[in-house]
């Protein structure tokens with residue numbers, strides 16, 4: 001008997017990117033000092049910056065990270081089967097969590113790939129990143145209910161998967177994949193950097209040539 005796993009969900013991890021610098025950590029603290037309120041989004045507690053755009057990133061201490069993110073996102077998109085495409089980072093932001101801070105379950109609408117880079121972490125227990133299977137796909141686990149005679153934790157049927165953060169590690173995942181950050185049990189700072197990347201077809205201008213920029217005048 002053969003088994004074929006249909007519709008797998010890729011998650012890419014890169015250990016030891018080698019881009020972390022004291023200057024990056026300093027920069028994150030500086031941004032927080034300048035804007036102590038930050039933005040409220042999926043974070044409950046914790047501090048989150050507003051968005052950085054690529055054109056700004058290219059001129060600040062996060063540039064080496066931006067370059068690495070784009071390089072690895074191209075590798076991930078190639079791996080997914082993209083062809084003749086261009087990636088563009090839409091936004092990147094800084095998260096600083098401390099004890100009891102967490103991020104509720106969410107997705108990143110409008111992006112193709114999303115991810116997180118762990119810049120600076122306390123020694124332990126600062127909150128795993130948990131991916132969650134779409135609730136509509138959890139019927140088997142819900143039906144069986146207990147794990148006495150059913151392995152609910154193998155990757156084929158598990159409804160959640162935890163990844164623990166490590167300094168200088170980059171994780172890239174499909175933007176539609178629900179995820180959360182678990183509560184930090186550490187007094188130390190957990191500094192992570194999140195981002196969204198979208199994709200454009202290189203054939204776009206062949207479909208809408210430059211000499212016909214006004215699409216309202218195109219007829220079917």
Ligand SMILES: [Fe+2]
Nearest residue numbers: 106107179194
């Ligand atoms: Fe997220």
